[in-house]
Amino acid sequence: MDYFEQTYIKKIDRGKIILNFINKYTPLKTGLIFDFGTGTGETLKTLKDAGFEIFGVDINEDFLNYGIKKGLNLKKGSINELKNYPKKANFIRASHILEHLHDPDNYLKDLGEILEEDGYLMVLISGLMNIQYHEENLLSFFIIEHLYYFTLQTLTKILADNGFRFVNGNEEIIALFQKSTQKAYSKISKDFIDNILIYLRIVDIHSLLMH
Numbered sequence: 631m632d633y634f635e636q637t638y639i640k641k642i643d644r645g646k647i648i649l650n651f652i653n654k655y656t657p658l659k660t661g662l663i664f665d666f667g668t669g670t671g672e673t674l675k676t677l678k679d680a681g682f683e684i685f686g687v688d689i690n691e692d693f694l695n696y697g698i699k700k701g702l703n704l705k706k707g708s709i710n711e712l713k714n715y716p717k718k719a720n721f722i723r724a725s726h727i728l729e730h731l732h733d734p735d736n737y738l739k740d741l742g743e744i745l746e747e748d749g750y751l752m753v754l755i756s757g758l759m760n761i762q763y764h765e766e767n768l769l770s771f772f773i774i775e776h777l778y779y780f781t782l783q784t785l786t787k788i789l790a791d792n793g794f795r796f797v798n799g800n801e802e803i804i805a806l807f808q809k810s811t812q813k814a815y816s817k818i819s820k821d822f823i824d825n826i827l828i829y830l831r832i833v834d835i836h837s838l839l840m841h
Contacts, residue, residue, distance in 0.1 A: 759826070
């Protein structure tokens with residue numbers, strides 16, 4: 631079994647997680663799903679089998695070619711390929727994209743433009759308040775490729791500022807939002823920021839004690 635096959639099989643259960651969110655928190659039974667950061671398209675396989683139209687983009691051509699051989703509708707590229715698709719999506723999954731961008735507000739605006747008025751956006755990123763479950767220490771979590779780090783609350787704020795209302799999510803972060811015409815602006819309190827710093831310090835001390 632080659633690397634791509636291992637990756638595909640290992641991650642295909644992610645599609646079941648997405649489908650569970652769709653079935654539980656949205657009325658969608660059919661429709662068009664965009665997958666931004668699709669990799670081999672393993673998530674889309676489950677959604678395609680469930681009856682959804684799918685289209686995924688990524689910048690890794692090797693991963694994409696593997697998914698295309700599996701019969702998935704994938705293309706190399708980014709937001710422009712989604713913009714050029716002949717119709718808008720009912721659901722968009724954006725996987726580990728937001729934390730890499732210099733201008734996340736502009737990115738969210740673009741996603742809103744390619745999403746139907748009552749459509750849904752699912753964001754997956756590495757949650758700042760979830761480090762203790764995945765990383766041995768802080769240095770292994772904070773990497774140079776990430777320009778931003780989010781908690782569920784700070785992610786909800788930036789989404790609300792850009793026309794999305796929170797539906798459901800967790801600190802991992804797997805979070806679902808719906809496009810909304812009512813923008814809800816909010817502030818992050820100093821107490822909240824202080825609590826994040828305390829949490830990071832606790833995680834750091836715990837990792838030192840464990841090694």
